[in-house]
Amino acid sequence: xxxxxxxxxxxxxQEGKNYTIYCNYSTTSDRLxxxxxxxxxxxxxxxxxxxxxxxxxxxxxxxxxxxxxxLSTLHITAAVHDLSATYFCAVGTQMNRDDxxxxxxxxxxxxxx
Amino acid sequence: xxxxxxxxxxxxTQMGNDKSIKCEQxxxxxxxxxxxxxxxxxxxxxxxxxxxxxxxxxxxxxxFSPKSPDKAHLNLxxxxxxxxxxxxxxxxxxxxxxSGGRQETQYFGPGTRLLVL
Numbered sequence: 490x491x492x493x494x495x496x497x498x499x500x501x502x503q504e505g506k507n508y509t510i511y512c513n514y515s516t517t518s519d520r521l522x523x524x525x526x527x528x529x530x531x532x533x534x535x536x537x538x539x540x541x542x543x544x545x546x547x548x549x550x551x552x553x554x555x556x557x558x559x560l561s562t563l564h565i566t567a568a569v570h571d572l573s574a575t576y577f578c579a580v581g582t583q584m585n586r587d588d589x590x591x592x593x594x595x596x597x598x599x600x601x602x
Numbered sequence: 603x604x605x606x607x608x609x610x611x612x613x614x615t616q617m618g619n620d621k622s623i624k625c626e627q628x629x630x631x632x633x634x635x636x637x638x639x640x641x642x643x644x645x646x647x648x649x650x651x652x653x654x655x656x657x658x659x660x661x662x663x664x665x666f667s668p669k670s671p672d673k674a675h676l677n678l679x680x681x682x683x684x685x686x687x688x689x690x691x692x693x694x695x696x697x698x699x700x701s702g703g704r705q706e707t708q709y710f711g712p713g714t715r716l717l718v719l
Contacts (some may be wrong), residue, residue: 520706524710526643530693530712531692531711531713532637532710533710533711534707534709534710575643577645579680589647589658590647590658592644592645592646592647594643594644595645
């Protein structure tokens with residue numbers, strides 16, 4: 490059974506600091522997603538990672554994937570208040586066109602001005 | 603223009619009723635999805651349609667049925683609503699599925715907040 494664990498679940502940090510959110514998953518995956526959700530709002534797709542060693546960056550966010558360790562990280566560089574949100578990772582697997590996407594519980598990030 | 607739209611935004615109804623939530627995307631995408639987010643913010647994918655073919659059907663009750671009249675629309679019909687169905691339902695679309703890269707980036711609708719009394 491595919492399980493996805495994120496940590497930490499809650500994170501409060503100061504502006505200007507760096508931090509990393511971790512996403513571990515239990516079985517082989519085809520793809521890994523990162524999403525952002527602001528309170529009371531919809532989801533925004535941040536990254537789709539497909540292959541081992543994949544690294545993608547957008548502004549102060551950088552996501553990486555290590556399929557051998559079954560680990561993805563979302564690194565935040567020099568955090569700013571606008572990055573306060575909940576971040577979800579999700580793992581997708583595909584077998585014989587039977588597809589699954591399993592979400593982590595989310596990391597609620599609060600950046601103090 | 604809104605890329606992915608859902609109606610209604612809010613839906614309050616009684617147990618046992620049947621209701622539908624509509625979703626439309628004007629992005630020309632081939633794949634559409636329905637997600638459920640419960641009161642604890644846990645997300646779960648419910649369905650995915652690719653070119654009108656159901657390719658994900660998670661273990662959701664048979665009371666939930668997706669209906670896609672064309673590739674720009676994926677409606678969610680719910681029969682015999684139960685208290686536990688109260689949640690936020692998100693529709694999403696992506697250019698394609700299984701093709702990798704940016705084509706799998708999903709665009710989400712604003713959500714429909716369903717409250718079953």
